[in-house]
Amino acid sequence: MLNDCRNCLFKTKATSMLGESSLDQLSLNHLELKLKKGDSIIKQGTYSTNVIFLRTGLAKIHIAGPYNEQIVKMVNAPSYLGLPTTFGSKINQYSVTAVSDAEVCFIDLEVFLKIIDENKEFTHELIQEFCKNEVESFRRCANRTQKLIRGNMADAILEFSDNIFKSDTFVLPLSQAELANLVDTSRESISRILNEFEGDGIIKMTGKQIEILNKKSLLLISQNG
Template sequence: MSKIDQSEKYINEKQLCFSCKNKAVSFEKLMYKELQEISEHKVHLQFRKGETIAKQGAFITHVLYLKKGQVKVYNEVDYRSNLIFSIHQSGKLLGLASLYGNDHFQYSIAALEDSLICAIDRKVVEKLIARNGSFAAKVLESVNMDLQLCRDKMVSLTMKQLNGRLADTLLYLSYDVYDKDEFELTLSRKDLAEMSGMSTMSVVRTLQEFQKEGYIENENHTVKIKNKKALHDLSQTG
């Protein structure tokens, strides 16, 4: 059975939100009838690696829940380059910052691996936020985390040199994305460049320098952080 066939079987078994064992943390605050309401106003979508999930400038009609997979959230600066804000694993609600006001996506979302998305009617989510204070608090917590990530990104890109920027990216991947010091890197060198505000050539050169200094090992798309303190020092000194 192929990966996509397995995904279809998974979807068919988990149609109802209240029976789903992989709900968003904020959805744990919803009552049975509220989860039933979401179940009646959502669709399941499958995306293959590399596919665009949401397009910058498109109308926002749904909040997106990443049920399975990995995605990148990025701004399309021009036709040649992007700026990647964040990488997300399964369990993340996407598009929350666009609720209550924005009619268009301010960024794009693309799949870094085969992914499953629950697309939930935006108006239903907004109504539940208005009715359920505990749910609203969890949604706000998620929005605040994303906002802090953007602030940290701004500091990194505007105040730090190349070594500090790439150190920030590697630490972010270790702490926030993969939650370990050795991980299979699903991002391309171009993705790393777009996360760090660098050229692809600069990323390749800086990775080689980090490996030469013994900060990391980087072989066969696997990165192992060997000296996290050194990366923290680079992040602090810029």
């Protein structure tokens, strides 16, 4: 059985808490889908009836601000997507878009709720997840608003390196316009700062590939602007 959640290799910490019966429930009530880079996973303003599990790939969560789109965070697999927007309200309050090829599973909300009711450990993990996210979003916001753009750009590069790709060399999954949305600045500033970093020997760029040459400098810039 292709859809067997029991044998799925991509489980979140919460999902690994589930017993076999819950996993079978999931198996029987989910829809697997392969997505291409750029495909929309959740669209702000539309109705939401499913929790989505990002099995593989990388996605961006973004929200329409008063003037620009803002990328709230990058999420890589495995992870649940859209819990806040699905539980909190009937219509999606933000968008999620694949920034790489990805595989997702659509899980019916009712099934998900049932699993919550029947698995304390799962629920604990989930709540813990929510809590971490909320605190994280507070911190992120404080940084965004208070740091200069150079600092935020350094943070973004470090985040890609440390949390997303776990390597000093990686291919930027976003265009400069998208980076601007992530860092809260203009496309032009991203271009300038990236060149600046390269000129200072902090990074090396080959097309969209970035190699971090001097992580210490990045950390300093992150701290001091």
